[in-house]
Amino acid sequence: MSAYPTLATRRRESIVNPLLDKLQPYPFEKLKNLFSDVTPNPDYRHISLGIGEPKHPTPAFIQQALIDNLAGLASYPATLGSDALRGAIADWLQKRYDIPRPDPATEILPVNGSREALFSLTQTVVDPSQKDALVICPNPFYQIYEGSAYLSGAQPYFVNSDPARNFAPDFSQVPDDIWPRVKLLFLCSPGNPTGAVLSLDDWKKLFELSDRYGFVIASDECYSEIYFKEEAPLGGLEAAHKLGRGYDRLIAFSSLSKRSNVPGMRSGFVAGDAAILKKFLLAP
Numbered sequence: 001m002s003a004y005p006t007l008a009t010r011r012r013e014s015i016v017n018p019l020l021d022k023l024q025p026y027p028f029e030k031l032k033n034l035f036s037d038v039t040p041n042p043d044y045r046h047i048s049l050g051i052g053e054p055k056h057p058t059p060a061f062i063q064q065a066l067i068d069n070l071a072g073l074a075s076y077p078a079t080l081g082s083d084a085l086r087g088a089i090a091d092w093l094q095k096r097y098d099i100p101r102p103d104p105a106t107e108i109l110p111v112n113g114s115r116e117a118l119f120s121l122t123q124t125v126v127d128p129s130q131k132d133a134l135v136i137c138p139n140p141f142y143q144i145y146e147g148s149a150y151l152s153g154a155q156p157y158f159v160n161s162d163p164a165r166n167f168a169p170d171f172s173q174v175p176d177d178i179w180p181r182v183k184l185l186f187l188c189s190p191g192n193p194t195g196a197v198l199s200l201d202d203w204k205k206l207f208e209l210s211d212r213y214g215f216v217i218a219s220d221e222c223y224s225e226i227y228f229k230e231e232a233p234l235g236g237l238e239a240a241h242k243l244g245r246g247y248d249r250l251i252a253f254s255s256l257s258k259r260s261n262v263p264g265m266r267s268g269f270v271a272g273d274a275a276i277l278k279k280f281l282l283a284p
């Protein structure tokens, strides 16, 4: 054999971002391997706890709206989306959370899926030259939180769900010397996979910490419209408003994927701190 394969291997290694080696396979991949030699009991119906894909058909009026607008495929969409879309999002936020109408020009951005937006926000917020930066993630967690932290050059710091708090993460367990290193904190409420919803008191404490240490709160609310109680779950913007606070260092993420059974449409939005959203527009 010539030296050619070695050279090729070296070249290939040098074009791959070494941070990718830190990424974990999706837990469902691991689970599939663990189940590889298990034969399921045929007496039971299979319930997949894998990818969180809605199991209902997309409502007909959404399908029709897509069909009616197929001519739009011929143009690139603006990153900002249309004024009409941002206006509709502002109206929904105002009605859903009983908050003053967010400014559609500065406080709202449509995104191509909240997963991609969660990734981009981490790249927007973390300074890769800061070697000890931390990104707080609930545990268990939606995998993009961890992956986006690693690829930004930060380390994830996991806060475990607490059975005594209906499986909400217990942030009071975070040691004092950790907080100054935190650049971003992911919340998921209602939580995946626990369903835990943060209380106004939880939000109050987190806002106080964010104000003291300057980290950004990314509030993943893609399950905000899927709940079992009469009362709709509290959202991050709503909590900020109730506590008489603006949206400084707060970005809420919403998605049509689960609530409207359209994961294939990759449609969601982010809302909150206008200064961060301005920078977010530049992120990959």
Ligand SMILES: Cc1ncc(COP(=O)(O)O)c(C=O)c1O
Pocket: 051, 052, 113, 114, 115, 116, 142, 188, 192, 220, 222, 254, 255, 256, 257, 258, 263, 266, 267, 268
């Ligand atoms: C907690 C959580 N956040 C975000 C997403 C991403 O949803 P989408 O990218 O479809 O908006 C998912 C999808 O499974 C999720 O479970």
